[in-house]
Amino acid sequence: MDKEVNMQRVWERLKRVKHKLKQLNSTHYSGVHEKIKNNRQQLWSVQEELRIRGISEKLKKKEKSIREQLEKWILIEESITKQKSRNQWLQLGDANTAYFFASVKNRLSQNKIKNLIDNNGVLLQSKKAIQEEIIGFYKRLLGSATDSIPAINPMEMKNGPCLNREMQLKLIALVSRMEVINALKDIDDQKAPSCDGFNAFFFKKAWNIIGNE
Incomplete structure (x- = not known):
């Protein structure tokens, strides 16, 4: 019962976090394409100034600043595109849809020996x-294929290699916190371990907060 209560609490908190993340996205990450377009225009203008007027420290610093902003927004746009692609696959990839069959066809065309x-x-x-x-x-x-399988000799099984008591206890032991952490680390950052929409990167970064739940 305690586990169910804990998971319900985690689920409710994640829902609140998702709401805040949507607000954050709307405030800071909307119009990414336009920001990239503007940065490129600004960069082109500064580089034209450098070409016409010659090198100056002020223009070099301005160019560096714009270039850094441009690279930042390009990476953000790439990340957003990956997330949208993953969401589309989660929604349509397992369904009997044209998108699914197109994906399979594309995959088969690439997987060749x-x-x-x-x-x-x-x-x-x-x-x-x-x-x-x-x-x-x-x-x-x-x-090779066979029509019959020889019967297993019970005595051979009994006298063969067996698990000792320590091994048996390990098989029925509860999953440790370290096993959960190691399993999480093995998941790709962009993969979602569950249907809540949060990818593995989120859980890795927030583990010190949600790990004890």
């Missing part, structure tokens, strides 16, 4: 040779 090196170090380039090598590899790895 053009050449392969076999166990003898021979480079295979023909479609037939690559197919035969892949089939042969998995036959060697998994074996």
